[in-house]
Amino acid sequence: MSSSLLEVNKLTVTLDNGNKLLDDVSFTINRHSCLGIVGESGSGKSLTCKAIIGLLEPYFNVSGQILFKPQQAKLTLANNGDLLQQNKQTLKQIRGNVISIILQHPMSAFDPLYCIGKQVVETLQAHQDINKKQAMTKALEMIENIGLNNPQEIYKKYPHQLSGGMLQRIMIGLALMLEPELIIADEPTTALDSISQFHILKMFTEIKQNLKTTVIFISHDLGVIHHIADDIIVMNKGKIVESGSREQIFYHPQHDYTRYLIDTRKQLLNKFNAIIGFNNPNLITETT
């Protein structure tokens, strides 16, 4: 089954002074697939996902369509499911519940003044009609599921007491908890050390295999994208330069910019391999 879950049509974001930050961006994501978006910083990757969850700052002018077709019966969307035209209430129901997001900086994403458990519980309670005790049990289960020891203790920890890798896992766990139809991961590995990166990528692979969720995975790191994405979009300066399956993009790139990115990566890899003296592309998650 490969019906589309999300269709972005001619998404354009401009500033008041006429600067186009996103120009005519269109793409489709199929259900249960993983779409990788690659591009340098400032190419509009994060802006795209902010637009999808409806959290663009009010000073942006947005046009186009973001058609979302969730299977959940409980959610009825007006205007053919165009996310840009939903009211605040619906968007709030969607965020975290139907579309969840995983952010780049786990260390600063959680509020430093509340323990982790409380922040998990408040998210659960925002979307499900459960009491505090049930929410706590669920939170503890989640912490155990993502492979952290001593869930009771982790629950009571404050963000500054945990490592970036641990927080990122909690963020992923939290994103999965409400069984969303779409997960947007905005550079989830960039701010982490390489060992944590490896663990996080493993988690994503498992998510893909077991849970049958749809994932948009944003990264500037081709190695990571190669590892995880089924289809790939290459973005540059607010435009989509090229899109296609992983094989197409990596082995038959059409556009100069894509070639440039892949060549750069190859050079880096060669250099890296020459130094390290071993060759296992699956392990390589270097940051550039």
Added chain:
Amino acid sequence: MLNYIIKRLTMMIPILFGISFIAFFLINLAPSDPAEVALRLNEIMPTPDAIESMRQELGLNKPFLERYFIWLYDVLHLDFGRSFIHRDRLVWDEMIRSLIPTLILAMSAFAFTLIISLILGVLCAIFANSAFDHIVRIIIFLGTAMPSYWLGLLFIWLFANYLDLLPTNGYGTWQNLILPTLTLSFVYISTYIRFIRNNMLENKHNYSVFYARSRGLKERTIIVKHVLVNSLHTTITALGMTIPQLIAGSFVVEYIFSWPGLGRLCIAAIMNRDYPVIQAYILIMAILFVVCNFIVDIIHQWLDPRLRDNGGAV
């Protein structure tokens, strides 16, 4: 946490010593001879003999350091000597008698400042750039440029003379407290509305607030739990430090409303060159300041989980 408190307390000892020394030393800088001043104030001709005996009585003949330690010993026993004007009154008794009205005024102004600036500050942040926000900001602007004594006079005229609602001066009932409180807190309210408003607007752009939004939390939860509480943490330190400032800055208001507090006592003492009273005022104010500083620090420490762990270092 306990370690931190003990560390802070031990750090306070040298500071308090330093303050006591400064208070003592300052008065010795005075251009006029205290003995002569004391005599004049009691309308005794300052003949050389009289001055000599007064110097004897005040202990001015001993060397400086010896006098300091004698004074310090007395002060530690709550003996600040006697006022020059009322030789029969102990400075300590006068201080305590005036301290209470000043503390009442400062506390009431603090409570008023806290409540009003919190409410208005939060509203301004939530409805930033609305008509309400603009009006409040104009009032804030006037508040920082308004001479407090003029404001006090305008209040007296409006509420006491024109509307005949409240007493102009005096002490004892709650009606007496209203006008001084309003006058004293006006400037601070302006400062803190601005502080809270800007702080909240800044916190609204925090990464963690963005994450809270993307988790689909209710707007109210986000504003209260993740914006306001974070802002309050910064505000509490600043607000806590206004207590000593309110106590110290109340002298103008006390003067206008004839409030029988420390500030008015000190002004009278300055006019009369009543050095023991001035000395005691400086010392008590400085100690209040250090103690408030300490308490605010501890509270801040205790509230912020990040500071709680590190014992002070961020």
Added chain:
Amino acid sequence: MNITKKLINNKTALICLIIITTIVILGILAPYIAPYDPNKVRIVRKYAAMSSQHWLGCDHLGRDILSRLLYGIRSTLFLSLLTMIITIVVGSLIGLISGYQRGKLDECIMRLCDIMLSFPSQVMILAIVGVLGVGIENVIIANIVVKWAWYSRMIRSSVIKYSRKNYILFSRAIGAPHSFIICRHLLPNVMSELVILATLDTGWVILNISALSFIGLGVQAPTAEWGLMLSEAKNVMTQHPKQMVFPGIAILIVVAAFNMLGDCLRDILDPKDQKHE
């Protein structure tokens, strides 16, 4: 320069500047334009209402309020400006010495600054006036003592910050005298910060000096000073509340102009904002 242009383009800043300049000029010209002698007592004209002869009326001693306000610029505003100038000079000198010498002296000065900055300024002012005695000179001294530390610390930190910069190292290497380095390289860098702080502080000092005069610790009667005028108005306010209107408005306008100008200057000069443009 660019800053002057920006200042003129900013309407609010321009209005504030015009207000301040006008008041300063009025103060300078007070003896020529004031319609009456500010201290001339004429009991017959006691509490005279506003009229073509006395635009703002007369006070309880029959003195012309407008003339007193004009002369009051000299005591209130000029004394505040004088205080600020001395504060800046003294503070900057100490800051320069501290920043250039470093070592023990620097350490001592900075600890002293810490004490000054952490102590409530109101208590400090009362303490100093209490020790030195009542009078405007002592109030000015007290204000300087309270404020210098801000400037010393600011100047010191920028001296330390900029003396590591290449062009200053270069100037030193080619043997330029200290005074040249300070005037040519350091001052322009500190200037914007200094101007913002000084402008905002001027409003504070005006409020302070007039408040102390109001209480009776500063300028003494019969000198025309705005705070003192309010103090005199206070004594007769039950019968003649009108007398306290104009001195209060005068203080409000001047302080507001300085505060607003300071805010505008901060917007204009703040390097953070310049990056956005």
